[in-house]
Amino acid sequence: MNENEKKVYTLNDIAKELGVNKSTVSKAISGKGSLSAGTRAKILDFVNECGYRPNALAQSLAQNKTYNIGLMVPDGTGVFDVDFFRNCLHGVCNVAAANNYDVLLTLGTESSLDGLSRLIDNRKIDGVIAMRSLVKSPIIPFIKEKQVPFVLIGSTSDKKIVSVDNDNRTACEEMTRRIIEGGAKRMVILGGDENHLVTHSRLNGFFDACDKAGLAREDQKVILNLCDNSAVSDAVDSVISLQTDCIVCMDDYICNMVMMRLHDCGVSVPHDVKTVSFYDNVLLEGHLPPISAIRFDSLNLGETACRKLIKILNGENTRNKVLSGYKIIMRESTK
Amino acid sequence: MNENEKKVYTLNDIAKELGVNKSTVSKAISGKGSLSAGTRAKILDFVNECGYRPNALAQSLAQNKTYNIGLMVPDGTGVFDVDFFRNCLHGVCNVAAANNYDVLLTLGTESSLDGLSRLIDNRKIDGVIAMRSLVKSPIIPFIKEKQVPFVLIGSTSDKKIVSVDNDNRTACEEMTRRIIEGGAKRMVILGGDENHLVTHSRLNGFFDACDKAGLAREDQKVILNLCDNSAVSDAVDSVISLQTDCIVCMDDYICNMVMMRLHDCGVSVPHDVKTVSFYDNVLLEGHLPPISAIRFDSLNLGETACRKLIKILNGENTRNKVLSGYKIIMRESTK
DNA sequence: CTGAAAGCGCTTACAG
């Protein structure tokens, strides 16, 4: 009664069926080595007909290549980062699939590389993509020791690491410039965890613009490590009395909190103070007024990372550092 | 100069080194078959010493088992679901790793099962876990045709499918009962996509409580398919003039929007109207007043799903349907 | 208790 159970063919089955050697079949399928057009066609016809799919495991073993890439996603991130991660992930998966690779997922805090370690030690992957990095990330030395092909999504000062990142610094500089052109002279910039490199890049971009515009750094107030609601609220309260033209938020989590707090305090945006965010998240859409922000292309980031890794795996050259573009979106909050 | 490059041992290497047969080494490591305590100890000692790790690929090929599970994550979900997905994913990865399995990720819209198809056809996975299901999900027939071990995170009316889900119906019933006990008689319930089974479960739970409390269904207003800001705003506007005791939000995305809209309209919670959410997301924390909500344990959901899949893979029995618990959290929004 | 052999399903030099 198992009429409908399709037979799973192996190379051997096909070879026998067609009366040729299995190495001939292998060559026909892989396209490697020379073969007469006739036999090739005959074999390929049958292969298509019977729906043959090579056993990836056997191929892997014979070629010493898994066609899997490991993707390490930080496990302790906030909701607001999530859009970023998902888009990246999407990009990675897309490109991987297009190149016949699959993606093995591993969660890892920066402190716990166990998952990744397993993947590598079990030889289940050909290379690794890791997302996000702390200023001092243990993943870099780890990867170097393991000597696995590696691409980082994020930044590092290590020149030998292949990395792909949003061009945070330039983007933030441009956004800041625009705000300054709009008349801002005294700003407050609110940021998150100081241990994240991204915090530094954004701050640098901000100061680049200040410097170029001749605004004194001392006139700008910087508050970092704003990692929860109350910290943000306190920060807002502390600057609300200051003569501030614009509150610059390093990301949407902060911006969201800022907007709520300002609203609660009866401070009107942009009338009393302008606001911008250095990252444009779906969550900002809901706000009134709409908030000026920088939009990065995280999908592209993931795709680029994966393309680079595959190049490395193929032994091709690839630039060590790539910065991905952005769009500045001015909305009512800075009008 | 490659002193520090560790030699990667194979079974054969170890066998030669120790002057035994590689099948003996294999048995010592796997624990299968009988072996004298002496040789076992000798082999195990050396294995630990030289840091031998079996080649997972070769094992897979010999055992016809990949020790990989495929995890299908919907690719088109909103930010608010993301916490759910991430926690589930975390749970799956944890249990998988603990059982020596790895997780191959594939994104799939319900309409595009290509990624999953690849994984299966390439025989890279032993089983599949899929998250979330539409009322009519093409994944069920697909999986049945492919005959791959499968666990669904979500609900289905198909009794043959092994599934794990939050007990949405019971939880929503209990939450609704509490609201009713608090005095609510006329409620508005706001929900998302009607094509998601979860929408129906929650609505059923809501009505269960109404029925038991003797509240007429006609007195409760149901608005579904609220998938973006403006739809939610419009819905709020349309009910704001009604005599409503409580606005019941089926999830946090909606609740968030509702709160903002009420705030903008000068409607005070809980003074003018109470609000609750049927899902407790981190995003709700930021609200003033804090919102009563149901908290599900998505981490547990993922863990349970993975445990069940592994049982299936081991040929053990497992119940077809499991509902995971919840906690009702009453906060100020219903005071 | 241990070993020799065959097998998993491929690939890839190497002959012919």
Place this chain on the structure above:
DNA sequence: CTGAAAGCGCTTACAG
């Protein structure tokens, strides 16, 4: 242009 053979690194009946 095609085939026979060895090999990838394991496992697993089967002998001894």
